[in-house]
Amino acid sequence: AQSVTQLDSQVPVFEEAPVELRCNYSSSVSVYLFWYVQYPNQGLQLLLKYLSGSTLVKGINGFEAEFNKSQTSFHLRKPSVHISDTAEYFCAVSDQSSASKIIFGSGTRLSIRP
Amino acid sequence: EPEVTQTPSHQVTQMGQEVILRCVPISNHLYFYWYRQILGQKVEFLVSFYNNEISEKSEIFDDQFSVERPDGSNFTLKIRSTKLEDSAMYFCASSATGHSVDTFGSGTRLTVV
Numbered sequence: 001a002q003s004v005t006q007l008d009s010q011v012p013v014f015e016e017a018p019v020e021l022r023c024n025y026s027s028s029v030s031v032y033l034f035w036y037v038q039y040p041n042q043g044l045q046l047l048l049k050y051l052s053g054s055t056l057v058k059g060i061n062g063f064e065a066e067f068n069k070s071q072t073s074f075h076l077r078k079p080s081v082h083i084s085d086t087a088e089y090f091c092a093v094s095d096q097s098s099a100s101k102i103i104f105g106s107g108t109r110l111s112i113r114p
Numbered sequence: 115e116p117e118v119t120q121t122p123s124h125q126v127t128q129m130g131q132e133v134i135l136r137c138v139p140i141s142n143h144l145y146f147y148w149y150r151q152i153l154g155q156k157v158e159f160l161v162s163f164y165n166n167e168i169s170e171k172s173e174i175f176d177d178q179f180s181v182e183r184p185d186g187s188n189f190t191l192k193i194r195s196t197k198l199e200d201s202a203m204y205f206c207a208s209s210a211t212g213h214s215v216d217t218f219g220s221g222t223r224l225t226v227v
Contacts, residue, residue, distance in 0.1 A: 032214060043118070043205060043220035044157070051213060090157065099213050100147060100162035101170055107156075 002027040002093045004105035012111045013081055021076040021108045023065075023091030032099060033074040034092040035065055038107075044090065050074065061085065086112045116140040120206050120219035127196055127226055135191045135222045137206030145209040146189045148181065149218070150174075150202040157205070163189065164212065196226045 007022045025031065035047040048059025055067040065076045074091060091105040119138040127133045139146050148160040161171040163181055180192045189208075193200055207218040 034214065036218075041220075043120075044207075044218035046214070046216045049214050049216075092157075094214075098170060100145065100209075100215065101159045101172070102149075102215055103159070104157040 002029075002031060002095060002103045004091050004093050004103055006091050006105035006108050008108050009106065010109045010111065012113060014113050015083055016080050018079050019077065019081050019085075019110065021089050021091075021110065023074045023076065023105060025072050025074065025091070025093045027072075027093060027095070030096045032094045032096055033065075033067060034094075034102065035059065035063070035074075035076050036090045036092060036104075037061075038088045038090065040087070047076070047089070081110070081112050083112050083114065085110060116217070118206055118208055118217050118219035120204075120222050122222060123220070124223045125225070127224070129198060129226055130195050133193050133196055133224065135193075135204050135206075135224065137189045137191070137219055138187055139189055139206065139208030140210075140217060141187070143208035143210050143217075145169075145212040145215075146181075146183070147207040147209070147215055148191045149205045149207065151205070151221075152199075152202040160191070160204075193224075196224075198226050200224060201226045 005024045013019045033050040036044045048057045050057045050067045058064045088107045092102045094102045121136045146163040151157045161175045162169045178194045203221045205218045205221045207215045
């Protein structure tokens with residue numbers, strides 16, 4: 001079985017500062033990894049995903065994440081955040097043989113201060 | 115941009131009543147899903163659906179739950195006899211390939227009283 005740990009429940013940063021949202025996973029099998037964003041009163045939107053290939057994955061809105069197999073991590077980064085990035089961010093994992101059953105982390109609330 | 119549409123956005127129902135949550139997936143997608151998020155908890159997988167049958171379901175998805183694709187566009191989740199603990203945000207999702215769940219709807223908030 002897989003699990004996902006998002007170490008920070010809340011991350012406050014100043015506008016235009018860099019941000020890293022941490023995610024660690026555990027699994028005994030090969031996995032796919034995802035980051036989703038949920039803006040207030042909206043659904044989940046896929047930011048980026050790692051299925052295979054390059055370990056550095058670029059997503060929408062200037063976000064990127066790096067898959068580190070040895071550290072079982074998939075941290076999300078953005079070099080300069082905007083007020084519009086205020087949202088909840090969810091890291092998620094699925095077993096490659098059962099890709100529809102996504103296991104979500106508990107989420108990190110990113111709040112941007114002007 | 116194509117989106118997954120869910121109706122209603124909020125539904126209140128009495129305990130023991132049947133409820134149907136409706137979803138219109140993206141038109142050329144073949145894989146459909148329901149997830150839910152109880153307030154303050156993680157998003158949880160309920161069921162996946164492909165080729166007119168359930169392909170996978172979680173322990174949560176017991177006999178009280180069922181899914182259906184009644185026509186070419188809708189995908190529904192039925193809860194036969196709602197319990198207080200069914201109160202949650204229910205998300206529908208769809209995928210073209212089944213390798214990743216790319217698109218979720220904005221959810222239906224179900225409140226059981």
